[in-house]
Structure formats: structure tokens, C-alpha cells
Amino acid sequence: MAAREDILQAIRSHGPAPRERPKVPDFRRGSADLVGLFTAALERLDGSTVAEPPADLQQWTTATFPQARRICSTAPEVTGTVTVAEFSDWSAPSDVDVTVVRTPLGVAETGSILLTEKELGVNTIAVLAEHLVVLLDPADIVENIHxxxxxxxxxxxxxxxxxxxxxxxxxxxxxxxxxxQGVTTMTVVLAARHGN
Structure with missing residues (x-):
């Protein structure tokens, strides 16, 4: 362990000084229909959007994926049959049928959603499952990647x-x-966060 720390310390002390990230221009077009742009972009990439959130997301998940035996959810709106705490390593979620997460951000220009270790718990649950369900508050959609x-x-x-x-x-x-490779389907459910 000491050799590893010695090497890392040497890299830290001899590396370049930290500097600010470059400033990125806004490139905003002022699009009014961010939900429409997001939906169209996601559909071009074979994803789907549920525009009207189901009254009961738990029931909707069960009905939409009736064959699913192992559902992993990190979103409070849906209770899974397995939790990330049960995964011993990054490869453990490989037998998950459905992963349900809530994203803090959607990008209208690209139909993208942001996921971090905070939303995932185990980073691989978003790519090793067969189906990915993402809960996105429409208020969290921004116009472009910038x-x-x-x-x-x-x-x-x-x-x-x-x-x-x-x-x-x-x-x-x-x-x-x-x-x-990765998930077979990606479904984004436009559902406001609790309290919004």
C-alpha cells in the first residue's frame, strides 16, 4: 500500500497546477417546447417517452414489464425486488430485468439523461439491466448540451x-x-418530483 501511495503522491506533487475549466458559450435558441424536443430526439435514438405520468408508477412498472423478476429501483417512487445494497460488485446487476432511476437532468437537443453515482448507487445498473426506466421531471430539461x-x-x-x-x-x-450491448429498451417517464 505504501508504494501505491508514494506513486500517487509523486504524481500529485509533480503534476500541472489545477486550472479552471474553459467557459462554454450558451448557444441558447430559446426553444419553448423542451419536452417536445426531448421526446423527438430520444425517439430518433430508439428510446421512448411516457408524457403523462402514470398515477401509480409501481403498478405501471409491473404491468409494462410483466416478465420481470428482478427489478432494481433507486427511485423512491418504485420499490424493486432487489436493492443496490445487495450487489457485491459491479458485475452483480447483470441479471437485473428492469432498472428504475430518477435523473436530475434531461437534454432536449440530444434526448439524453444524466446519471451519476448518486442516482445509481452501483454505476452498472443503468447498462447491465435488460430495460431502463428513467423518471424525469420536465422542469429538469435544459435546451442543449452546453x-x-x-x-x-x-x-x-x-x-x-x-x-x-x-x-x-x-x-x-x-x-x-x-x-x-447494454439495455434493450430505455423509457423516460415524465414525472414531477415529489414536492414539485
Missing amino acids: RAYRHPGFQQAAYAVLLSGPSGSADIGGVTVHPA
């Missing part, structure tokens, strides 16, 4: 990822296959 870059999630998280639909891969002819 606005998203300013979100505190990027500054405060050790791990941050923007996801845009289920995984896909395209060959040189432009034929896209979904899923290439």
Missing part, C-alpha cells in the same frame, strides 16, 4: 454519464442495430 455542462452533477460527481436511448451500433452502410 446548458447541461453547467449542471452541478458534472461538478459534484466522481462518475457522470449522459445516456441517449438504448445502446445501438451502426455499420458503414448506416444500418443501426438496437441493442448492440
